[in-house]
Amino acid sequence: MDATELGIVKELLLEVQSSDNNARKEAEAKLMQVKLNNFDKYFAYMVEGFKDEELDIKARVMSLILLRRDILAGEPTEPDAWSKLTQETRDYIRAQIMEVFSKETNGVILNKIAEFAAEVAVSINDADRKDIWPDLFKLCKQLISEGNAAQITSGLTVYTESLRTMSNEIVENDADLYAMFEVTLKNENIDIALASLQAVSQLLNSVMPKYAPNFVGLLGEMVKVPMRAIKEADYKVLEDSMVEFIAMADAEPKFFKESFSDLFQVFSQIFEESEVLSETLKQQPIEFLTTIAERQPSLLSDNEDHVKQMLDSVFKLMIGIDDELTEEWLDPKDPAQVKEEVESDTVVFGKEVIDRLCASVGEEIMLPLVCILVKQTIDNDDWKYKNAGLSAFSQIAEYVSEIEQISEMIPTVIDHCKHEHPKVRHAAVHCLGQFATDLKHQLTENFHETVVPALYDAMNDKVNRVKAHASGSMSNFFEKASQDIGLHYCEKILESLLAATKSESSYVAGNAATCIASVAESCQQEFAPYFETCCNELLPVISQRVPKEFRKFKGQAIEGLTIAAVCIGMDCFRPYSEQLIKTLILIQKEHLEGSDDPQRRYILSAWQRLAMVMEKEFAPILPEIMPEFFNMASLQPKISSGTSGEDILDYLTEVENSPEKKTISIESDELEEKNIGIQMLCVFIDELKELYAPYVEKTSELFLSLLKFKYNTSIRSSTADSLPTMLTAIKECEKGLEGALPFAQSYISALFETMKGEEDTTVMQHQVSGIKRCIDIMGEFLDEDQVNQMCNIFFECISKSDHRKNINVAYNEENEQGDDEVDKQNRMFMEEENEIEDDLQLTLSEAFGALFKTHKNKCANLLNTLFNDLLPSYLDESAPFVKQKFGVYIVVDLVEHLGLEILGEKYEDCFQVIAKCSKSVNPVIRQAGVYGLGISSNSGGELFAKYSTDALQSLKEAIEMKVGTQDVVEFNHARDNAISALSKIMKFQHECIDVNSTFEFLLQHIPLKHDLTEAKLVNDFLADAATSNPNLITGKEHENIKQFVILLGEICRSDCMEENTMKKFGGVLKGLSADDKLSGPITEAFNELDELKQKRIQKITELAN
Incomplete structure (x- = not known):
């Protein structure tokens, strides 16, 4: 070891902490050079650095930080640092860690050595999954049993850090682990007890579930840690311990199952101390219990007293807000400020808890209890109670299926829009907006006469926050309102909205601009008389540079104008198009302040809408904007992870090429932007068609290259959706069917090729849908051999899908554990996976339907396979529901597209299947059946007359059927389809039925x-x-x-x-x-x-x- 160089390295350990950027960067570069010159020597120098007791403590700490970083993350040139070291260096590092760890007295150094030692232990373990460095853990136990507080804590830190990645090995090889935790949890030093709790928490977060029950006996001592913290008024320990309990509840909820009732009372006691606790600490006991309830709903649902007590605590939290009304609350200048406030608001936290409990425990239990509390709090004269009640009430609307369940409370909410306290008015306005979102047409159709005036008055409130939120709620309302309701209120509301866009509050102005867009969408083309006024008011605003806090408002104004343009149509928009386009180009070229400027996304979306309204007239603008969209769609995102600056995509490439390859999908702003770029190109293609010709080749190459973009499922799905759109444009680019044929063959081949390696079922569904749409666009363009090959691939896809479903079913059967809620959730996940598989198979049935429609004379082999192999088993009454659904859909498509002429004697068999399904007690099957009867009345010709009486009777029974226990939405759609089928029979087969009596029956329904x-x-x-x-x-x-x-x-x-x-x-x-x-x-x-x-x-x- 070079003493001179070692001395230089020690000096550099201080210089890398310099406040002088240049000096710091120079020191970092020199240290990197030492590492590159001799990797082993670099590590030895770092070890000597933390050993040297005479060295400045900051330098000693830095040496340990750098060592841990290098072992943990490595560098781009040495990603696996430990294995790159010689055995001699590794032995030296381990020996020095043991020596210093056993003798060091400084708590800071001890803690850093513990963290570094744990990383070395993990690295050793990663090498062969057997060696767990027993000497280190033996020393830790010695320190824990004999050392001072700092040594005990550092020993526990080694366990905590090591348990992150090698918990199973430690549990399997350490028989004394339980006893160690039991002793340290009881330590009179509460910091040691907390360190022990953190180690147990890490174990439960990492260990295999089968080992967790071995430590349940520690729970009593674990719970004493937060209780001791309350007694000693050590709120830092209380907060840290609650963080661990919440993490354990999420990772291993079964751990708390047997003691839940006792825990419920203990953590309720913590909440009772809320008067002296911070906002965070008030929320943590509720968060813990809610997390348990989410993972094991029966623990609450089986005990209504617990639910009531939990709701009482939530409402108490929501009521316990400050009296002070700050200027920032009353008049927020920037929407970002409102978002920050919402994220830390205890009322918002309470609302989220109610939502989570409704979703987990069940609305049938929660709704009656919540409604009782809501009524009690709203009736209370104290504004805080009213605010809490209204806020809670807004959260339950999504769990209400029929508005009659809460209709008697809506007038009360409306009355509170005029309450003297602004927070109550704000809560009432929010409640109406949430109702509009969740109850949709049920609210707009039945309560517009009272809701709209209430929100209109609130839009003129003297408090800007209330005023802004009223516009937001009005926007929610008109998003769900019918055209005639929109027109009824448009003129009056628009006047107030345009006035609000001039507000000095960007929050007020922005929400008003968004509401203008919603009103325009409600009115559609009838908004035309008001568009000129909107342009006159908003175009001058968006043409100017604005302060930072108004950039989002400017984007919202652009959004409002372009949405309105789409609604009114090109004829009405044409007089204003040139000015708006020039303004948008100006903003894009001169006003944007970097890639994170909120105006940018609004501008890009605006081009998409303008393409939709202008269609082919948009073509001259393409040269100005296409480079930006191609850049977005072809973007190669750079996403850094950790301190090393490694690119995630590079890392994922390594994972992709590893023998343990798994499906990967990452999300980032850049990847989202890439996906938006693809979708916007599709809009241009769809609207411009043949005028998109100059960009066809480049776009086609881009889309084909992205079909296998392995890092993001959404991009693969979007690209699969884009190819048919591209094909439509190619077909119209003066190429016709013949010119588009090579592209169609290329696209379908590429989609089939990517399907072979695709592991995500949802993406596969998009790929099949893309193929189906290509067939629809091209019509009859395949020969019989190609049809047969395509069908064989589809059948293979069904077979593989069935195999995946069977694996999931087998897992559920093997893990059936009675009422164990965690296992239930795992089974639910598998069921959700199978639902996605079902969606894939139904999309495949639609692809078969496309072939029937376009290649009806080339489906002989397909029909043989369907009738001989597939349909008999799929239509069997014992077949799973989704198989029956698939089979019925196929049969209906056969009748609709092939008809009597091609099906021949098989047509009557198909009709019998449809007639039988029309009587099904399952509304989804019944809907397909009654729809098929309607179709058959047209395609069946004279054959239908033979069954017309039975068909009419089946439809009448389907129409008059009571809902009973059926899904209400599915039932209503089945009934509507039966009524529609009845009208089709009257239209196509009126000669063989009693029209007058049938018509009279129709009118009754x-x-x-x-x-x-x-x-x-x-x-x-x-x-x-x-x-x-x-x-x-x-x-x-x-x-x-x-x-x-x-x-x-x-x-x-x-x-x-x-x-x-x-x-x-x-x-x-x-x-x-x-x-x-x-x-x-x-x-x-x-x-x-x-x-x-x-x-x-x-x-x-x-x-x-």
């Missing part, structure tokens, strides 16, 4: 409210029927004329009726109104409608003119 696609079909059928014979709907003597007017007020909405259908109904109503005998009843019925429904009637009569 409309309108359709759930499957709006089918609603449009049924409503168009009704319009045609009423046009040809009004008496069918109004009655022979027009006795049902009032009901007809009421029906029109209900169904004449853009979401469930096309404009052409509205014209038809308008014409019918106009013709009936011309009859003097009917005009009076029509007017009388019209006057009984509310204002919104009257506007609907007026609109259809105007369309008929």
